[in-house]
Amino acid sequence: MSAMRLRRFGTFAGGIVLPDSKDATLGAPIVPIGPLTRLRVPLAPTEAEPARPLVEPGQAVSHGQRIAQASDARQVDVFAPLAGRVAGIGECLLPGPEGTWRSSPAIELVELDSVGRIEELSCHYTWQSADEYSIRLRIAEGGVCTCRPPVSALGGWIERALAASVETLIADITENTPFVTADHRLLAERGSEVIRGLAILARAVGARNVMLAVDHRRTGAYRAAVGPARLYGIEPIALPHKYPIGAEAMIVKVLTRREIPPGGTAMDVGVAVTDAATCWLTYRWVACGEPPTARVVTLSGPALHRPGNYLVPFGAEIEELLALAGLDAQAWGVCGPAMSGQLATAGAVTGPGGNAVLGLHPQQAGPPTQCIRCGWCSENCPARLNVAALNDDFELNRPTQAARRGVLACVGCGICSYLCPARLPLSRRVALLKRAIRQGQSRSRDARDAAQKH
């Protein structure tokens, strides 16, 4: 009957059902963001060395012009998101790992054109008949990044996938955190492009199984778009909406029954995970030759007056976006999903990895008190960690003990903090433990390397 026949899959232990809170933007079509006064286009969208600028201050640039050249294979070229004039080289902040802000040099553009609608481009590269090698070359030329954090160059991502002989490619469009609808709208409106982008990625990484995982509550919106998926050997799958099914470790476990070892990534078990935004940008670049300069960002939350799904050029300042969307005074601007995002600061800009900017009312919760051992954190932790014991390890400063408990398996979902009746900032403490362990490991590795040299 329907064009989209969906295989249904099981679930995982732990996790909770979060309030959906997407009504404001679920049906809102993607529209260009209003006039921007300034862009600070990051020269280091990924964590590698920044790209070298190709433009001088005062120079006029056109939309899509290459304005910086990567000097490192792990970095990407940067293109002008809008026509305008270069004001100079400055700084900007991008979200980094574990809630940090990463500073990156940025090209400041002023006197900007307005943001245009998404153009209907025709495909002029016959990727279906091209061989894998030339597809990979073409991807590596463009400035496409993986849009799922951690952001990295797509060329490097494909190389890592090839090195790990990835068999399964999963496009995760479940998007089950509250408020965020960017990938949902992208798949609903530009589904055929997303599907083709996924097919291109599957060719590039040589994956035999390609899955498109969507939320079972929203399959109706994807019918028209996803119908042709089977033509490309892509299997659409409806997943339950328990949070955090979109986390890499969970979706890999549910779809392939493989468990990622603590501290590892999906590629360690032969799986690559991507999202709708990456597929879309890949298609636009590979098939149509449009460089990646903008992505869909959901502006939403109870403290925003004009929520919606906006096409936002890279380098738009978060503060300006929040002002355009009408943020309440005293409210918080949050970069990223409400469960794992971070508070926006001055100088923060949008990059490939940011799918949402939210306006939330500040929490009224009092200060944290002591753990009452209710056990909700451990009961609902999708990584099956005893978070209360990890909290003790944090308070007593025992990172080694925490590592023995398997803290590196944490997927960073934030459920423990969300539920804790004592209001302890558990997910942050767990993140700090992980950081301390990683630093200790890299220190001991350095010491070992140094010892081997002598």
Place this chain on the structure above:
Amino acid sequence: MHETPHRNTETKITAAAPAGMFGPFLRAPEASRDIFRVIFVAACGPAVAGVVFFGWRALVICALSVLGCVATESLYYRVTRTPALLGRSHAALTGLLLALTLPPFVPWYVPLAAAVFAILVGKALFGGVGHFLWQPALVGRLAATVLFAPPLLARPLLDRPAWPVLAQNRILLGDVTRVDRSARYRGWRGTVARSPADAVARPRPRAFLRQLSLPGAKPPDSIATVLRHMPPAWDLICGAHGGGIGETSTIVIIVAGLYLACRNYVHAYLPGMIILAAAVTVAVAPVRSADGQAWQWLPVAAEGLDVGFVYVAYHLTCGELMLAAFFLATEMTSRPVTLPAQVVFGAICGAGAILLRLYLAFPIPAYAAVLMANTLTPLLDSAVRPRVLGRRRWQRTTDTKHQA
């Protein structure tokens, strides 16, 4: 802003910690205080049943115990100048649970003394909620058992300790200490107390059951003979038999406990496991057979399953086991945190309660079993863990693969 740990937090983990506010920016609405308040309200169910069957004295003991706990806690905080982190809600809950375990006829100073012990020894010495090892209400109950002689905790009647319950025509308002010693007992509903007495006294039902196994007692002919002396099952289920204020009404305890399970404050596995382990132990543990010498294993099957099941059901409902299973063993701090450890903990509580009841003449077997299991909690928490995602089941070592 988020970081105000109450214990010493060493600087190494937090050193150079990234500044800024972190997610999640949403929080579930329930706070610690709400949990204690809701459990308090649920524990009022058995308390009300106690007032119905034991009269105004039960109410006075509940009030004294709650006030004693709250006052002791306030005083402790005043003297040691520790900020009271969780208000008085936990102290009030401890007081109410303590009152539920006490007999309804004790003099006024017993609940007060037990409350002081519960808060000072059971809770404050360990550092309060989240740190104590033994359920404080049970520490108070144990102190009462040790400090006060049997006449205060069980009334002697003729030669045996006997426990009064208000007669049918005196419920709610009668005085449980005015006992009618001559009334012929034909089940609670068939017994009317004669003026000026308000209550009828009977041995606790579990005293009959103990004849089957305690050394020294004259062994009865058969399990069926013992069961014939027991009060009707309906009395045990609704609570019209002698016992602690909140111990007797099985049905009210179960309803209140299920409410807590629905709110997720109690994991249904824990009381379920306690009851299951207790039932299995009763069914298997040996009793003395009629000739008084040989031990009869598997009493559930000894005289036919119909007798056997009644025997098991009487054991489950006749004492403090239900209250311990739903309200005392489930106390959050003193039970293990993770679910598998809780299941083992429940098995120890249930089996221990029955073994203590059958083979030791100990006055509070189920509470003693819970205290014993509490002692093992830290061990259980580190020994029985859920399998961490991506690890093999018994893998203990530090993960070796760390880098992408």
